[in-house]
Amino acid sequence: MSIERLNPAGLYAVPHLISQAVRSTGRTVVHLSGQVAWDVHGNLTGAGDHAAQAATIADNITAALAAxxxxxxxxxxxxxxVVDHRPELVPVIFAALRRGPAPASTLIPVQALFQPGYLIEVDIVAAVP
Known part of the structure; x- marks a missing residue:
């Protein structure tokens, strides 16, 4: 049961941010619902602040993964x-989300999320032993 993070020659490598490919063997796949910056009561946290929302999302992901x-x-x-995406937000968002090895990753600028005020949503797939 292993996870192998691949950054093959010939592809741009940014291993501290993303892995170009990830191979897992002998594991159960877990899909999390998209996580947003809400608290346990469903209230938006970090209004207008991408960094604050990313931190809350990372905490929510931690809880969902643990479950x-x-x-x-x-x-x-x-x-x-990411709503209102700008290139300078990339390190801010990844700083909150890199609590483990870099997964395969896609960042998509969007016009809006499900409700006004939410700036980031993160969809996670994990491979559990």
Whole structure:
């Protein structure tokens, strides 16, 4: 049961941020619902602040992973949706989300999320032993 993070020659390598490919063997796949910056009562946190929302999202992901018997080392894929995306937000968002090895990753600028005020949503796939 292993996870192998691949950054093959010929592809741009940014291993501290993303892995170009991830291979897992002998594991159960866990899909998390998209996580946003809400508290346990469903209230928006970090209004207008991408960094604050990313930190709350990372905490929510930690809780959801733990409920599934997983941790950040088990994350193999993330999709990040960002409202009002600007290139300078990339390190801010990844600073909050890099609590384990870099997974395969996609960042998608979007016009809006499900409700006004939410700036980031993160979809996670983990591979649990």
């Amino acid at each position: 599934a018997g997983a941790g950040w080392d088990d994350v193999v894929k993330e999709t990040i949706y």
